[in-house]
Amino acid sequence: MTAAVETARGTRRTPADKYDERRTQLAISALETLGELGYARTSLREIANNSEFSHGVVHYYFADKFELITHCVRHYKSQCVTRYDGLVAESRTAEELLARFADKLVETMTTEAPVHRLWYDLRTQSMFEEQFRPDVLLIDATLQEMIGRVVTTYAELAGRPLTMDVATIYALLDGVFEKGLLAHLVGDRGASSDLRARVSDLLPRLLG
Amino acid sequence: MTAAVETARGTRRTPADKYDERRTQLAISALETLGELGYARTSLREIANNSEFSHGVVHYYFADKFELITHCVRHYKSQCVTRYDGLVAESRTAEELLARFADKLVETMTTEAPVHRLWYDLRTQSMFEEQFRPDVLLIDATLQEMIGRVVTTYAELAGRPLTMDVATIYALLDGVFEKGLLAHLVGDRGASSDLRARVSDLLPRLLG
DNA sequence: CCCGCTGCTTGACGCCCGTCAAGCATTGCT
DNA sequence: AGCAATGCTTGACGGGCGTCAAGCAGCGGG
Known part of the structure; x- marks a missing residue:
């Protein structure tokens, strides 16, 4: 054999x-x-x-x-896990991390819009079809951990604790990103600046 | 004729x-x-x-x-616009409004899960298919206004101003609700209490 | 009482789907 | 060089889809 x-x-x-x-x-x-x-x-x-x-x-x-x-979707996951690890490792201040994180979100929303809307599509399919759930839940948890690394590093650099659990923070950011993606796809020119502003406004509020 | x-x-x-x-x-x-x-x-x-x-x-x-x-979807919209208007009109304190709002969100997530996952499905379809966009955007705006009425009333009852625009608040709540819905549909027993806790924690943070 | 209109059913059409079997081409081993 | 296994193409299958035309039933007006 x-x-x-x-x-x-x-x-x-x-x-x-x-x-x-x-x-x-x-x-x-x-x-x-x-x-x-x-x-x-x-x-x-x-x-x-x-x-x-x-x-x-x-x-x-x-x-x-x-x-x-x-x-x-497994291939997709293997690509996106490390998307923000670079800026987490390199940023020296909380402000730098926040700015680079917001920029990266905007960049990935605009340049990789198709793969992101696919992710939302498959996640919604998993609400109907049980077959998709194991992989979707695994990817969702992976994305959440990724966001978790960003915000915990952000809190450490700021020298202040997070006042929300990572799961909730992920839900908030996900909502903001999904709204931004939809706006971007329907041709809203302000989608990028809105996303950047919302993320920049949100993260500081999560610190104690 | x-x-x-x-x-x-x-x-x-x-x-x-x-x-x-x-x-x-x-x-x-x-x-x-x-x-x-x-x-x-x-x-x-x-x-x-x-x-x-x-x-x-x-x-x-x-x-x-x-x-x-x-x-x-137009029929769906006509049903959901007034979903929270009752508790907005009846609540006498900010705390009461918040508690009833959170309860109502939990209730609608559990008892009307199919129609909500359909909404997320159609909204995602509109990311791919232009035909759906006019109606989806209109419903999304309607839902946002509905949430806007809740949170502005909440701020008035609390006697403190909102420190975020309604569009962003809607995005945050939407993210929390969508995460809750997915968790509920995959059988997570803690989905309801998580949703209630997250909403109860989030809204007070939005006041100045 | 009968006629015609409205509301609904039935059946058929062409198309595209996922799947798979058969066959051709290419490669690599002996 | 010849052979066998591998890799890919081609074509066909049964089925489900959206759509639509033809026809039937039941009711109301003349």
């Missing part, structure tokens, strides 16, 4: 690697299509059309549509 | 009334089905199955699927 074909002595290019690579490649194509059309209107044929493969290949790498989408 | 059949002298039971009545009746059936299955999985046949009519009747009262769904 698993006839490894290591070219030299190193562990290079096993068939399993190729396989996983194609799965990820298809998952990326799928994420792009899903981000463009949304879950309801995305078909496997459309995903394949937006890739360099034909529609039948999906069933070579995935058992069914659900396994593909699951693989997609 | 429009041969009115007023029975007595009053304006009673014109054919147009019957027509609108059926439209609303179908819209209610549609809302129930949509709340159960979500937008992506709801078909016109399924809607008709959950009503007392057959699948063809939809096209007698609505031009197409989109017109039906539009009629649905």
